[in-house]
Amino acid sequence: MTTVAVKPATMAQALTRAMRDAMAADPSVHVMGEDVGTLGGVFRVTDGLAKEFGEDRCTDTPLAEAGILGTAVGMAMYGLRPVVEMQFDAFAYPSFEQLVSHVARMRNRTRGKMPLPITIRVPYGGGIGGVEHHSDSSEAYYMATPGLHVVTPATVADAYGLLRAAIASDDPVVVLEPKRLYWSKDAWNPEAPETVEPIGRAVVRRSGRSATLITYGPSVPVCLEAAEAARAEGWDLEVVDLRSLVPFDDETVCASVRRTGRAVVVHESGGFAGPGGEIAARVTERCFHHLEAPVLRVAGFDIPYPPPMLERHHLPGVDRILDAVARLQWEAES
């Protein structure tokens, strides 16, 4: 662990701390991307790393996402553990050729001979008033690509723990960082950062008996708020934070749904062919006889992410979640 005393309090600072600790613990960990060095990243998530570890370990690359991820492939082939920053969700798309054709399938292509321990950090999602191309929720693309792990933290502690776990993983991991939670704080002891649950485990953020809200990343705080609001309507909602989209924790999710008998999946990316469809199908397959109502989805609209002045109409908020919860009274309706 590093000797530099910092007091991370926000999610962004916890992410920085995770990289710093990983770099200090393992000289093969290299951070690279656009503006990650001198500037410390446009969100300052790599702040101080170049100073502490030198420009060879925290490198400002030329402006080319395919090049960044493609060279990371070669570096990983040669024993390094690259941690790559994609500046914004929509700017990762030029790198998809490398991601889909090589990063995700190198282990499989080489019958296990050439695993690629690459971490790909992608700030994602809306709600920060960003102009076009700065607010995409691209998780469905990553989830649909076999060979990638996909994780997304909703708490400061998870930001640290999941990123450390991602860097330690011998497989490529896409870490989707909810931009609008970068500056959120919660109870986490920066002096003794502990790694948390391993990749692949969901957690129950709030327990309840009447229905389960299944969610992740930026929608977790919204669901917790909705759960509070639902108390007034007599609903006692459980909130499950997935943390890891791939692998998917069927056990935790299904245990919750079996307890409550009702479920709503909440995310801000579009609903059609979105993550919620997969989640609802899995829950239905496994919990059919426990369900009192169909699994519902509350998602963003099926539109290109709108301009900032209209995004509040697009993002699923508390009211839309409560409306769905009300629709879970299936027996009464039908």
Next chain:
Amino acid sequence: MTVMEQRGAYKPSPPPAWQPRTDPTPLLPDAAPYRVLGTEAAAKADPELLRRLYAQLVRGRRYNAQATALTKQGRLAVYPSSTGQEACEVAAALVLKDRDWLFPSYRDTLAAVVRGVDPVEALTLLRGDWHTGYDPYAHRVAPLCTPLATQLPHAVGLAHAARLKGDDVVALAIVGDGGTSEGDFHEALNFAAVWQAPVVFLVQNNGFAISVPLAKQTAAPSLAHKAVGYGMPGRLVDGNDAAAVHEVLAHAVRHARAGGGPTLVEAVTYRVEAHTNADDDKRYRADSEVDAWRDHDPIALLERELTERGWLDEAGARAAREDAEALAADLRARLNQDPELDPMDLFAHVYAEPTPQLREQQALLRAELEAGQEGAL
């Protein structure tokens, strides 16, 4: 009989000796950026053109200042200023004929405005009410492009299509120094040269891609040198010398129009302001560097030339300033009003015909909005 069938008899002939298709020498850029202002060449310049450039530079500077001020007041979500780079913006717009096309990046609202796009419509993307606030066909200005270098292949395709149709149209695409590292830049240049498309690529080399200086972006002697490898001429010009940028671009446009194919023009300039209002440039550059470039200001350079030659009098300068003030006042007045937004627009232009699913979602939102209104009453 195919080659494979006549296996026994088949003898591959040696390939013809490889010949470069073009002598690279004339394609190479000059060692130093081309200048007009303050040199002998200025005597041959057209005073009328220089006065026109001057008036637009003054307008452009005022436009940048006003947009920046509006950002501070929260009227724009973000503004990537082109202060210091106005000569490139203005020349790029003025060098084109009405039938030509401009392909700007997010920093090039000014070029769009000089080309005739309504200033408020040009700023809509940055205000945040819609992605593209203007009709691209009205002035033949493609949407401001945020993903880097992705507009370049579009420009090549459009120019190629126009050529195929027999139309006399040139496309001019603007990209930053950082954008030249993207794969799309290379692919666009290669297509353009192979197809001999009537395209001009203008690289505004303003020294930085956000925080990353040119030296970390490329090891090439200049960005203009990159042209040679694709088989097109590369030209290096002082990007703060409006007369020089205009002359070099005009030459490139004429060359393209005459069927000579694409040109890569690198304009060496400087980004005087931070990357955007959200950026902290103190982290990656010293004030002294910025100040040195302020001394090489595009407006000052042109103004000195014009006054020394007696081509601009006080009345002319005043007229330019007044015109700029009028533009700024109009911007202030119109951007200080909240735009009228219809949330239903979210669904209006996803497809030519909305899908049944989108219709459902539209109905949901309408119901929400109506319920919200009732609640408010």
